[in-house]
Amino acid sequence: MERPEFQKIKDFDEFCKYYWYREELIQICKSLGLKANGSKIELNNVIKAYFSGERILPEKKKIKRTKSTVKELTLDTGLIECGFTFGNRFREFFAEQTGVTPFKFNVDMVATAKAVKENGDESFTLGNLLEIYYGKRTYAKYDKSALQWNKFVKDFCEDDATKIYGERLKAAAALWKVVRESEMKKVYTHELFEKYKDSIM
Template sequence: MSNNNRPDFDDIKNYEEFSKYYWYRDELIKICRDLGLKSPSGKIELNKIIEAYFAGERILPEKKHGKRKRSVVTELTLDTGLIACGFTFGNRFRDFFSKQTGEEHFKFNVDMVATVKAVKENGDESFTLGDLLDLYYGKKTYAMYDKSALQWNRFVKDFCADDATKVYGERLKVAAKLWSIVRDSDMEKIYSRELLEKYRDRL
């Protein structure tokens, strides 16, 4: 790989070692493709495939079949399968959720968008419009933001909350430099004052 601290993927012996390091989504896709494995677009799914690979299981790309004609679902209910009805974020489905929620100008939130993407990638035909509504109300979860994005967001928040970082003019750039050091190491992906002191001369 492109940095000095993180070993090449081929030199990593198990998933535990692999997960100590930060990997970009494009890197994970390339790893999966190079191994002849399924390479979905989501980081959560990519990590699961690599974890399975280290456990001795190869999750292969799905074979493309000729397009089968699906019976078109004309009436939408809460029991309608998301895949079966050919769900999109268009007006038909926005109107359906507008009626269900009583919100005149209904907007799909980011968790709904991530979930729909994951449901389609996983071919999960059991997931219904009712499940998506439950997710909207926070009653259940399916595909939230990937762990690495949350780690970065928390890192920046904690960095900027530390009075010791106020000496920097462009704190976000400095936070990014410090994050890159942490990201490419096997250190815990969290900010601390000790971390700042340790790498201050490299910022």
């Protein structure tokens, strides 16, 4: 199924039949003068709204605080108030809270911190972020669909049967194109390989 140019697509249902990379969604949104940042899910929602006649425009840049005046971090400290980053100061704070050293921020914490800053949510605290770490709270989930291609290639290369190709990455890309332009699940399986192995040589 060949994907048409975006301008020729009539509605959101037709748009959803095709696979789009996040970078492509960003370009589409920019070309329409719409909000063009966020996860694939957020960008898809902007395009869905566009097809419904609603325009989600880019947000005005928020004035950034120059430097945090918060000296001591506590669980009640606001994430925005303390100028939260993923640097050492906050890594050490969470290491103390969890007893985990070295402490690593998980993907949902990263997605949440980004969303809190974008929303300007001054009520969200470091304690709330700790709840995200323990899975006791949800604020923003990491968009795992962005990893579909990477997972597809990894699974393709781990299948010994794909060693028949001299350039496995090129073969994986050809098979991915078949999957991307179809309504199939965007995952690699050995059955998929068997079905298309002759056409992607």
